[in-house]
Amino acid sequence: MSTETPLELKKTINLPKTNFGQKANLGQMEPARLKKWTEMNLYGMIRRAREGAPLFILHDGPPYANADIHIGTALNKILKDFVVKSRTMLGFDAPYVPGYDCHGLPIELYVDKKLGAKKANMPAVSIRRACREHAADALKRQTRDFQRLGILGLWENPYLTMSNSYEAETARLFGRFIERGYVYKGARPVYWCIHDQTALAEAEVEYREHTSPSVYVKFPFSGDPAQIDEALAGRKVFFLIWTTTPWTLPANLGIAVNPNFEYAAIDNGDEVYIVAIELATDVMRKCGIGKVFPQAFDPPNDAGVVHSVLARFPGSKLDRLECRHAWLDRPSLLMLGEHVTLGGEADAETELDVKEARDKKATGKAGTGLVHTAPGHGHDDFVIGKQYGLEIYCPVDNAGRFTPDVEYFAGEGVFEANPKIVEFMRERGVLLFSENYEHRYPHCWRCKNPVIFRATPQWFIAMDSAATKEASQPELDEDGRVRSNYTENFTDSEVGVSLREAALHEIERVEWIPAWGFDRMRNMLKGRPDWCVSRQRVWGVPIPAFYCNACNEAVADKGIVNHVADIFEKESADAWYAKDARDLLPENFKCPKCGGEEFSKETDILDVWFDSGSSWAATWKEYFAEKFGEWQQADVYMEGGDQYRGWFNSSLMVSLAAHDRAPYKAVVTHGWTVDAQGKAMHKSLGNAVAPEEVIKESGAEILRLWCASTDYHEDMRVAPEILQRITDGYRKLRNTARFALGNLHGFEPARDSVAEDEMLEIDRWALAELDEVVALVRAAYKAYEFHAVFHRLYNFCTVALSARYFDIIKDRLYTFAPRNIARRSAQTVLYKIADALARLLAPVLVFTADEIWENLPQVGGGDEAPSSVHLATFPESTNVQDMELRTRWALLFRLRDEVLAKLEEARAAKVIGSSLEAKVRIRPSALVRKTLEKYKDDLRYIFIVSQVELREWMDEPEVHSLIFEDIQVERAEGEKCERCWNYSVHVGESERYPAVCERCVEALREIEEGAAA
RNA sequence: CGCGGUGUAGCUCAAUCAGGCUAGAGCAUUCGCUUGAUAAGCGAACGAUGAAAGGUUCAACUCCUUCCACCGCGACCA
Structure with missing residues (x-):
């Protein structure tokens, strides 16, 4: 035993000691640690550490390189980082290659605005340079922000959709679609300014008040009226349509009705008119048809106009019946479309402001429930026209003049023709009514003139036409089956499947998280129209097609596309604009049709969704192919739910064309960031939470923890x-x-x-x-x-x-x-x-x-x-x-909860303050007595009291249902030990340490021995 | 308007898939203890007509129907 003076009690207590501060000071700690990670190249170290481990790739969906990141972007990236880091720590080699979506309209518009009037005289290459700079700048800022969030990845070399190699690969992938026969050139209506003679993007139109002629026109039914209803047999039947753009009538090819609406055949003497029953009264009144009858007919109306209904039938009954054009010698097909409404807003492509139309609906209904359909002049018209196989007929030229094949009006400008057409129809007796109609109508934001909808040539990727059979080796799936097994529904194995079929099949093999993502995706795929990949813009990957100057043949095949792609690889897609067609084509290339040698370049660029949809194929090639060989699926895609129709969809298409497989094994979607009330966040509402502010005030760690908490x-x-x-x-x-x-x-x-x-x-x-x-x-x-x-x-x-x-x-x-x-x-x-x-x-x-x-x-x-x-x-x-151990302790902790409650009572009664001032007496039931006996000496520590006493029950049979009973708390016996603060009757027994309990005496002896040793 | 999703304490989550004790936690709030995790720790109390209304069932937060709210996508929406 030491002969030195007794130890100072306080110093013999082992209090916690660490450099790990209570205060995080995240604001400084985080950047310092990031710096350290950068200096040590932590990401590189991780890659080396996992070299050879099973590969797990989360493929990053590229954020748009335009604005700064918002909380949703941050959330997305943080969730991805959770995936990458956790897979890494589960032992996978999980590289993370971030990417950026760099092309596209928003950037081009931004640059337009910045360039102002200068843009008109600038060559495309210069505009592209400005766009490139803008994107580069934005992605640089985004990268900085993402890194600040603690996300590790290949930040020094992300994939950029505007990089030379990516642009080249995008072009090559488009070549794959061409090669497989998915690409065709067709027409589709777009906004068109007849003054500037250019197509306009949606963002480039603005709505202004405009007066249009509103006309009700009758189209004669050319079939047997008895087909519609026996009551109409032998009658002259007409279908009534309404439109505010009479100039589109020469392009009329059909009439759309809603299959779910009820239509009525209304007697008007010699003629019978078909209109939606709900609108019948309004239409008849407008057209001045109907007589005043004392009897009430169906439906009765409030204006005293009564008409007789000869028959009523659902719109579905009219499918594919035919009318004649109101004055031209051609059919007008009756079609079923859900877009047909009773408000009249679907009646015309001009009725572009739905809200406006709905307001009108409230005051006075317009329309007839039968929609004049000109596939070349309206979006819905186009869609339904495609569905019914109508021609996308657009007999209007760039300057807005009717083409020569338009009878009576050839050469007329469409707006000038409007009144003439109205007059013409009146003379012909096909016009039932016309009036002026005030509404909001799209105008060109540049020249302020009204615009039209006009079908112009566009490149499409067909969803429903079968792919041509590939000459290459059949691809095997992981089970060794020939991939073309997905054609099993087809008797002829030479016939490929359409993209839609392939996609619908392929998504069944993908894991969707949450599971409803599958249904969602399936619905999207079922409903999506052909993919229009043309954009009349300059900031993107040009569609690598040429036109023979001699015969106007469009030339686009794999060989040419790859030749062009090789040029992109070296010089970026800017080469398309910098070079002449002949320098972009292989040497001595001749038109396959006419042998012509002069060509012009396609001016459309690819939809940016094509760019980003190409990301996995492109990144595999650039980042993984060398090391890991053959292309394989990414393990997971993780994006917001908006991407079902976006990136998940376009990526699937590109991957199917390129590899016959979905690009992903699993797709995880996340929700959206909303405010405290569950409302969507908008900058304009002021309820948005900016990530940089959270970081500044609380630290990135808090933002990350939030992502993990919800x-x-x-x-x-x-x-x-x-x-x-x-x-x-x-x-x-x-x-x-x-x-x-x-x-x-x-x-x-x-x-x-x-x-x-x-x-x-x-x-x-x-x-x-x-x-x-x-x-x-x-x-x-x-x-x-x-x-x-x-x-x-x-x-x-x-x-x-x-x-x-x-x-x-x-x-x-x-x-x-x-x-x-x-x-x-x-x-x-x-x-x-x-x-x-x-x-x-x-x-x-x-x-x-x-x-x-x-x-x-x-x-x-x-x-x-x-x-x-x-x-x-x-x-x-x-x-x-050890389940037994856990069960025992579950019991002990339950007892502890009860003891704690009793201690609280004693505390409230001022019997004790600190729990160490307590002594607890327990009379356990037979059920637990054995267990408690075993822990007799431990209970005081478990309860954090100074003494515990177990007592017997007098009459056990009575209390078999009770587990614990009679927990009593009283003041602990003895004195408080100055060292451990427990109470003990043995305090004072040591001469050397008189203020201390027996446990501490022993501890102090050990300490002194240890010091002496 | 169509498709899809979600609604459980003030907040974030459980239990819901295969209906079954008194719907569980933690945080927050209030109160108390502690002052040897101390700009900390412990305990207690309070807190949910399960968005609403029907229905099926012995029994519904759970299954069915309807409705409301919110979110996303699509719509001739921004």
Whole structure:
């Protein structure tokens, strides 16, 4: 025994000590750590560390390189980072190549605005340069912001849809579509300014007041009226249409009716008129038809106009019947379309402002329920016309004049022709009524003239025409089956399948998360029309097609496309604009049709969705092909739900054309960020939460934790209160880690670890809890259930650790001799907990987990441990938890809850303050007595009281239903030990340490011996 | 208007798929304890007519129907 003076009690307490601060100071810590990661090339280290491990690729959907990132963009990227980091820690080689969508209208418009009037005289190459600069600038800022979020990836070399290699690959992929026979050139209506003689994008039109002639016109039915209804047999039947653009009537090829509406045949003497029954009264009144009858007919009306209804029938009955054009010698086909409404707003392509039309609907209905359809002059008309196989007929030239084949009006400008057509119809007796109609009509934003809808030639990718058979080797799927098995529904195996069929088949093999994504995708695919890939713009990948100057033949085949692509590869797609056609074509190329040698270039560019849809094929080639060989599917795509019709869709198309497979094995969608009320966020509403502000005020870590806290499958609310909760949660996690780290001061795992079978039982209980958490969290990461990760870990920290385990072991950690095996036992567990927490939290709390990692005493003096937690793997779960042990402890903790409640009562009654001032008497039931007896000496520590006494029941049979009964709390016996604060009747028995209890006397002896040794 | 999704305490989540004790946690709030995790820790209390209305059933948060709200996509919407 030491002869020195007694130790100063306070100094013999092992208080926590760590450099891991209570305050995170994320604002400074995060950038500092990012810098460190950059300097050590952490991402490169991870790649090397996982070299040869199973590959797992999350393919990044490219954000649009226009504006700065918003909270939704941040969410998307953070969720992706969770995936990449967690797969990495699950042992996969999970490279992350970010990308940016650089082409497209929004950038071009932005540049237009910036260039102003200058643009008109600028060559395309210069405009493209300006666009390129803008995109480069935006993506640079976005990259900086993404990196700030703690996202690791190949930031120094992201894929850019405007890079030479990408543009070249995009062109080649378009060549694949051509090669397989999916591409055709057709016409489609677009906004057209007849003054500027150019197509306009939607964003380039503005709505202004305009007066149009509103006309009701009758089209004679050319079939047998009895087909419609017996009552009409032998009558002269006419279908009434309404339009505000009489000039489109020469292009009329059909009449659309709604299959669900009821139509009426109305008697007007010699003639019978067909209109929607609901509109019949209004139409008849307008046209001055009908007589005043005393009897009420159906439907009765309020204006005293009564007409007789000869028959009524659903629109569906009219399908594919035929009328004659009102004055031209050609048929007008009756078609069924859901777009037909009773408001009249679908009646004309001119009725572009639906809201306006609906307002009108409220005051006075227009239209007849039969829609004049000119496929060359309206969007719906076009769609339904395609569906019914009508020609996309547009007899109007660039200047808005009728072409020579238009009888009576050839050469007339359409707006000038309007009154003439009205007059013409009146003379012919086909016009029932006309009036002036005030409405909002689209005008060119540049020249302010009214625009028209006009079909112009466009490139399409066919959804329904079968692909031509490939000459190449049949592709095998993972089961070794010939891929063309998806043609099994076709008897002739030489016939390929259409893109739509292939897509519908392929999506069944994709894992959709959530599962309803499959239905969603299927609906999208079923309904989507042919893909119009033409854009009349300059900022994009040019459609690599040529036109023979001699015979006007469009020339586009794989060979030519690849030749052009090779040029793009070297010089970027700017070459299309910088070079002449002959320099873009192979030498001595001649028109396959006429042998002509002079060609002009296609001026359309590809839809940007084609660009981004090409991303996986392009990135595989550029980033992975060399190392991993043959193309393979990406493991997962992860985007917002808006991408079903967007990127998921276009990527599927491109991948099917290129590889006959979906580009993804799994598709995960996330919801949208909404405000506290669940409302969508809009800058204009002022309810948007800016990521940079969250970062500035709270740190990226908080934003990341928010992403992990909420179930992203649904809409995710962000608001100050929510972020505050998250910040509190962060503190809790941090403090939990800090407690563990602080109590590991002086603990060297290799030297001081205690084997599990030598541990105290509660320590083994804690390990069992940890083991379960590890298993659950690993599973949650695998299933992309990040909110489950967060809630499991968080609950583990608060309930199992902070409220129970840590609270209980404090006594042991603080008051036992540092090297006492019981203390080492607890420390061993704390070490494992801290280690596991760091690893399990790492994908979410990228910075903090790494900080925990650094403050962890490392096995073997730290040499073996990776220099960052992000190089480590998740802890393994043994999954062989001692269930009996856990059951026993579940019981003990239940008893503890009851004791705590009793302590609270005693506290309220001022019997005790601190729980250590208490002594607890328990009379256990027969059910639990045995268990409690076993833990007799441990109960005081479990309850954190000074004494526990177990007592017998007098009359046990009566209380078999009770588990615990009669818990009594009284003041602890003896004096408070100055060192451990427990009460003991033995305080004062030591001469050397008179203020101390028997446990502390022993601890102090150990400490003094240790010091002497 | 069409397609899809979601509604459980003030907040974030469980249990819902295969209906079954008194709908569970944590946070927040209030109160108390502690002052050896201390701009921390522990406990207790309070807090949900399960969006609403019907229906099926012995039994419904769970299944069915309707409706409302919100979100996304598509619509001749911005």
